Amino acid sequence: MVLHGRDLLGIEDLSRDEISQILDVATAFKTDRERSVFARSLDGKSLAMIFARVSTRTRVSFEVAMTHLGGHGLYLRPDEMQWHRGEEIRDTSRVLSRYVEGIVIRIAEHELIVQLAEYASIPVINAMTLREHPCQALADLLTIREKKGRLAGIKLAYAAAPYSVGNSLMFAAGKLGMDMRLAIPREFPPDEKIVNAAKDEASKTGGRILVTENISEAVQGADVVYSLGWGPAEIWTDAKYEKEREKRNKLFGSMRITSELLEKSDKHVLFMHCLPAFREREVADAVIEGPHSVVFDEAENRLHVQKAILTMLL
Numbered sequence: 001m002v003l004h005g006r007d008l009l010g011i012e013d014l015s016r017d018e019i020s021q022i023l024d025v026a027t028a029f030k031t032d033r034e035r036s037v038f039a040r041s042l043d044g045k046s047l048a049m050i051f052a053r054v055s056t057r058t059r060v061s062f063e064v065a066m067t068h069l070g071g072h073g074l075y076l077r078p079d080e081m082q083w084h085r086g087e088e089i090r091d092t093s094r095v096l097s098r099y100v101e102g103i104v105i106r107i108a109e110h111e112l113i114v115q116l117a118e119y120a121s122i123p124v125i126n127a128m129t130l131r132e133h134p135c136q137a138l139a140d141l142l143t144i145r146e147k148k149g150r151l152a153g154i155k156l157a158y159a160a161a162p163y164s165v166g167n168s169l170m171f172a173a174g175k176l177g178m179d180m181r182l183a184i185p186r187e188f189p190p191d192e193k194i195v196n197a198a199k200d201e202a203s204k205t206g207g208r209i210l211v212t213e214n215i216s217e218a219v220q221g222a223d224v225v226y227s228l229g230w231g232p233a234e235i236w237t238d239a240k241y242e243k244e245r246e247k248r249n250k251l252f253g254s255m256r257i258t259s260e261l262l263e264k265s266d267k268h269v270l271f272m273h274c275l276p277a278f279r280e281r282e283v284a285d286a287v288i289e290g291p292h293s294v295v296f297d298e299a300e301n302r303l304h305v306q307k308a309i310l311t312m313l314l
Contacts, residue, residue, distance in 0.1 A: 003312040007117045007124045009110075010132035011171040012197070016205070019175065023142050025308035026301070041311045042071035045101040051127070052078045052107040054233060057275060057302050058127045058135060062104050065306040071314075074100065078107075093119035102314045108232070123313040130163050130232070131191075135309065136274050137168035139301040141176070143294055144224055146301075147270055152177040152206070157222040157265065159183040159215055159255040160282065161231050161248075162190035165274050169226070170194060170209060174201030181210045183218035185251040215255050222265040225292075226272045227257045227283045236278070249281070257283045262292060270294050 002018060011019070047066050051059055063073035078084050083092050093116045096103055102123045105113055110131035117124035126134055145151055156173060158166055162184050171194070173180035180198075184190060190211060198209045212218055219225055230252040235241045262269055271283075271292045279285045288295060 004314075005123060006313055007120075008134055008309060008313060009113055009117060009124065009126045011134045011137050011168045011175070012132065014134075014175070016175045019138070019141065019172065022138055022305065022308050022312065023145060025312060026138070026142050026304040027146075029307045030301070030304040039068070040070040042066060042069035042101075042314055045071040045314055046099070047071060047073045047310070047314075048076055048096050048100045048103045049073050049127075050076045050078060050081075050103065050105040050107070052105075053128070055106055055127070057299055058106060061302040061306045062127070062310075065303055065310055069307060069310060071101075071310075089115050090119040092116075094121070097121040102310070125309060125313065128164060132168045132171075133164045133274075134168050135302065135305060136165050137172050138309070139298060139305045140165075140169065140226070140272060140274070141172055142301045142305055143272065143298045144270065146297070147294060148223060153179065154224060155179045155181070155222045155266075156224045156226060157181050157183065157215075157218040158226045159218065159257060160226070160228040161188055161252070165228055167191065167194050170198040171201070174198035174207055174209060175205065177202070177205035177207040179208045179210075181212060181218035181222070183212055183215040183255055185255075186213055187251055215261065216264055219261055219265045222269055224270045224272055225257060225262060225265055227255075227277075228274050229276070229278060230255075230282060252282070256281070257287050259284060259286050259290065262287060272298055275299055 049062055066073040089112060097120045103120060104125045104127045106127035108130050110129035113126055113129055126132060141151060144154060148154060156178055160166060170180060202209050230248045235244050269292050271287055273283060273295045277283055277288055
C-alpha cells in the first residue's frame with residue numbers, strides 16, 4: 001500500500017506505477033466482490049464527505065464503497081457547517097482530523113483543497129475541483145484498460161471544455177504514454193502550464209498531447225472518443241448565465257459527437273462520457289445508446305476505483 005497516509009489531490013501527484021497499482025486493486029475488487037482480501041479493510045473507520053457542488057456518481061460511489069468496506073461515509077454540506085459561517089478552513093481541517101480517518105471534498109476552488117490537505121493529519125481526496133477530477137480519470141483509465149487491454153499507445157480524442165476531467169486525463173496520458181488529442185475552441189484554451197507539464201511527461205513515455213480546433217483531426221483513427229459537458233453545471237441551470245450558454249453552444253457546437261463523426265475513428269472505438277450527459281447537445285442520443293458506448297461500465301467503475309483509493313490511502 002504505497003499510498004497509505006497520502007493525499008490524492010490530482011493525477012498530477014501520482015507516478016505511472018502508482019496509477020497502475022490503483023487500477024490493479026480496483027480490478028481485484030471488481031472481479032471478486034464478495035471474497036476480496038480487502039472486503040472489510042475499513043471496519044470502524046469513518047470518511048467525512050464534503051460536497052459543495054452537486055454530485056450523483058461521486059457521492060454515491062464513495063458512500064457505498066465505505067459501506068462495502070465496513071466503514072461509514074458521513075455526508076457534509078458546507079452550508080450546514082461552521083465553515084459556512086466563517087470558520088477558517090485550517091480549523092475545520094484539524095478538527096475533522098481528530099474525528100475521522102479521511103476527507104473527501106468536492107468544491108470548485110482547487111486552492112481550498114490544497115489548504116485543507118495542508119492542515120489535515122489524515123488523507124484528503126479530491127472529489128472534483130475545476131482543476132482536476134482524479135477519481136473520474138482513474139475510472140476512465142480502468143474502463144479503457146478493461147476494454148482495450150492496454151493504456152500505452154491508446155489514441156484518445158477529447159471534445160469538451162478543458163478543465164477538471166480533461167486536465168486529469170492530460171496528466172494521465174502523459175504519464176502512461178497515451179496519444180491524447182483535445183478538440184477545443186480557441187476561445188477556451190486549456191491551462192498552458194498543465195498542457196506543458198503533460199507534454200513533458202509524454203516526452204519521457206512515448207505519448208503525445210495535441211490541442212486542436214479541428215474535431216475531425218482529433219477523432220481520426222481514435223481508439224476512444226470522450227465527451228462531457230461544455231462547462232460547469234451552474235452555467236446550464238442559472239438564468240443569469242443565458243448569454244454564456246448561447247456563447248458555448250455556438251462555439252462548441254461543432255464538437256458534438258455524432259454517429260457520422262465516430263465513423264472517422266477506429267471501427268472498434270469506445271465512446272466515453274463521465275455523465276451527466278446532456279443528450280443532443282454534446283452527444284447524439286444514438287451514440288450514447290449505441291454499440292460503441294461504454295458510459296455505464298465507466299460509471300460502474302467509479303465504485304471499484306473508489307474502493308481501491310480508500311483502501312490504499314486509509
